[in-house]
Structures are given as C-alpha cells and as structure tokens.
Amino acid sequence: MRFLSPSSFTSLLSVKCFFMFLLLGASGYIGQAFACELRQRNQDFIPLARRDLDYTRFDILLDYLRRQRPDFLINAAGYTGKPNVDACETAQADTLVGNALLPQTIAHACAAAGIPWGHVSSGCIFAGAKVELDGRIQIEKDLTRPDIRSLVDQHPEKIHGFTETDIPNFSFRQQPCSFYSGTKALGEEAISGLGGHYVWRLRIPFDEFDNKRNYLTKIHRYSKVYDNVNSISHRADFVRACLDLWGTRAPFGTYNIVNPGFLTTRHVVDAIQKILHPNRHFEFWKNDEEFYQVAAKTPRSNCVLDVSKLLATGVKMRPVEEALAASLHSWTPITTEK
Numbered sequence: 001m002r003f004l005s006p007s008s009f010t011s012l013l014s015v016k017c018f019f020m021f022l023l024l025g026a027s028g029y030i031g032q033a034f035a036c037e038l039r040q041r042n043q044d045f046i047p048l049a050r051r052d053l054d055y056t057r058f059d060i061l062l063d064y065l066r067r068q069r070p071d072f073l074i075n076a077a078g079y080t081g082k083p084n085v086d087a088c089e090t091a092q093a094d095t096l097v098g099n100a101l102l103p104q105t106i107a108h109a110c111a112a113a114g115i116p117w118g119h120v121s122s123g124c125i126f127a128g129a130k131v132e133l134d135g136r137i138q139i140e141k142d143l144t145r146p147d148i149r150s151l152v153d154q155h156p157e158k159i160h161g162f163t164e165t166d167i168p169n170f171s172f173r174q175q176p177c178s179f180y181s182g183t184k185a186l187g188e189e190a191i192s193g194l195g196g197h198y199v200w201r202l203r204i205p206f207d208e209f210d211n212k213r214n215y216l217t218k219i220h221r222y223s224k225v226y227d228n229v230n231s232i233s234h235r236a237d238f239v240r241a242c243l244d245l246w247g248t249r250a251p252f253g254t255y256n257i258v259n260p261g262f263l264t265t266r267h268v269v270d271a272i273q274k275i276l277h278p279n280r281h282f283e284f285w286k287n288d289e290e291f292y293q294v295a296a297k298t299p300r301s302n303c304v305l306d307v308s309k310l311l312a313t314g315v316k317m318r319p320v321e322e323a324l325a326a327s328l329h330s331w332t333p334i335t336t337e338k
C-alpha cells in the first residue's frame with residue numbers, strides 16, 4: 001500500500017483527484033455531511049440510494065462493485081431510530097438489519113471485489129470512562145455518581161476515555177444496553193477481520209446548523225435536560241477526519257473520531273445560554289430515576305472516548321470546547337437538511 005504524508009495529501013486535495021467514492025446512506029444526516037465534504041474537495045462520488053439499487057443484497061452489491069470499481073466505499077447507512085433510540089426497541093428487525101447485517105454484507109462484497117471501505121460505527125457501545133480513583137484507574141459506568149461527578153468537574157485530568165483496544169461494555173455481551181447499541185457493537189464484530197476497512201466511531205453529532213438531529217438543537221428543544229458526561233463529534237470535523245484517514249492511507253482499523261476532550265451537558269447548556277441567549281430557562285432531570293421513568297425507555301450510553309490513536313496518524317480534530325464555541329458562534333437557525 002502506498003503511503004502519502006498529510007502535506008502531500010493536502011496538495012492532492014487542492015486539485016481534482018481521479019478517485020471515485022461510492023457513498024451509501026447519502027440521504028441521511030451523516031451521509032449528507034460526507035456528500036458535502038466530498039463536493040468541497042471536488043471529489044467524484046456516487047451517492048447510491050436503496051430505492052435505485054438494493055445494496056443491502058450481497059449479489060446486487062457485489063455485481064455493482066465489480067462493474068463500477070469505486071476506489072473507496074463509505075458506509076454511512078444504518079438504522080438509528082427516530083426520534084431517538086427508543087424507537088429501535090420496537091423496530092428490532094430493522095435495527096439488526098441496518099446496523100449488523102448490512103455492514104457484514106458490505107464487508108463480504110468489498111472483500112470479494114477488493115475495494116477498501118469505511119464504516120460509520122458509534123461510540124455508544126461504551127458506558128462511562130476510565131477514572132483515576134485512589135491512585136488506580138478503574139472503569140466507572142455511571143458518571144452521574146456524585147463522587148465521580150465532582151471529580152469530572154474538579155479534576156478532569158483524572159478522567160480518561162476508552163481506547164480502540166477496550167472491549168465494548170454497553171453491548172449484548174455486556175448488558176445492560178439499548179437494542180441500538182447492541183446492534184452497533186454486533187456490526188463491528190461482524191466485520192472484524194473481513195478485508196481492508198476502517199471503523200469510524202462517531203459520537204453524538206453536532207454542528208452549527210439547527211437540525212432536529214443536531215445535539216445542540218436537541219438540547220435547545222428538550223423540555224428538561226439530562227445531565228451527563230460525554231465525548232461528542234462535530235459533524236464536519238468527523239467526516240473530514242474519516243476521509244483524511246483514507247487520504248493519508250492511515251492503517252486500516254478502528255478509530256474513535258470525536259473532538260478531543262469531553263463535556264457535561266450542564267457545560268453545553270451554559271455555553272448555549274452565554275452565546276445564544278435563548279429565551280428560555282433550562283431545567284434538568286433530578287436524577288437517572290426520574291429521567292428513565294418519564295423521558296426514556298431504553299438505557300442511554302454516556303461515555304468518554306480516547307482519540308489519541310486518530311491524532312497519532314496526523315489527522316486533525318479541534319478540541320471539543322473550541323468546536324462547541326465555534327458552532328454556537330456560527331449558529332444557523334434555519335436549515336433544509338434532513
């Protein structure tokens with residue numbers, strides 16, 4: 001495999017590249033961001049829709065790959081549940097097909113056709129963080145526990161994220177988990193060892209465009225806010241990092257792709273209040289018990305992810321504080337995005 005330095009890649013991007021990307025899930029929230037970034041890079045791509053070609057069928061996809069010979073396939077397709085993951089509990093077959101069987105089908109087809117590819121996975125297969133307590137590092141799943149929460153606020157340097165070598169602890173193998181998270185972990189497992197591919201772990205996408213899928217919009221609109229601790233991904237930063245991994249020919253494998261650091265929901269609310277001055281008062285759920293009794297059915301993943309593997313490749317991600325502030329300062333209230 002040929003390796004390009006990040007600088008030679010940047011210069012390659014400024015001219016028309018004769019690569020052809022195949023983009024699955026282009027109509028979705030994340031797929032749209034990939035399409036936008038590929039257009040900005042003046043990069044040829046085919047946004048393939050299920051209604052035009054049933055790429056969920058192995059024989060059809062393989063035949064298409066053999067005929068079109070894309071240089072790289074992006075899988076931004078999957079089943080997320082609308083308006084949130086609770087919907088996956090009642091649409092379990094769709095969730096399993098979209099998040100576990102589809103990636104496996106793609107993996108086999110790409111391996112058979114010799115096409116490298118990237119899969120959008122999720123950080124939601126983890127719960128909690130690695131916490132330095134009493135001189136040793138241990139996994140704490142509940143970051144709302146008062147002693148952990150005060151550590152988060154007073155000694156953030158003692159909170160460490162899960163790395164790509166950690167085993168998912170919010171999955172069917174380590175319950176409890178949501179059905180959605182279980183299938184995302186299963187999807188990663190189903191494709192591991194199958195051909196050359198990236199697994200890109202996205203976590204709670206946000207950006208400057210008001211959109212019901214945007215984390216910042218959701219916080220704006222919730223009647224009451226759930227306070228927890230999370231790593232999050234700026235949507236455009238995420239897709240840029242995914243494409244740059246392939247562009248720089250970074251080794252295939254799994255990458256956490258979040259903005260370095262983590263935030264509490266209270267911190268995000270404070271930033272919204274300070275920068276956007278919304279005409280509302282934000283109330284928080286008293287505790288997990290109240291949240292799960294009233295507002296949520298299935299357990300939610302809240303977690304911190306370590307991003308040093310990505311940064312070590314030379315691919316850049318802005319610190320989370322910077323990406324949050326920039327999004328709020330450029331807040332665009334009206335959008336036509338899905």
Ligand SMILES: NC(=O)c1ccc[n+]([C@@H]2O[C@H](COP(=O)([O-])OP(=O)(O)OC[C@H]3O[C@@H](n4cnc5c(N)ncnc54)[C@H](OP(=O)(O)O)[C@@H]3O)[C@@H](O)[C@H]2O)c1
Nearest residue numbers: 025026027028029030031050076077078079098120122202
């Ligand atoms: N948004 C998030 O908060 C988030 C966070 C972490 C990870 N992710 C992952 O990112 C990927 C994209 O998510 P998204 O938010 O962009 O989802 P989305 O807006 O719901 O879009 C889903 C896309 O997947 C396509 N698709 C193909 N097979 C599907 C199937 N069996 N069921 C449902 N859709 C299917 C849809 O195509 P059609 O036009 O044909 O319906 C659509 O383009 C998913 O794998 C998701 O798990 C998302």
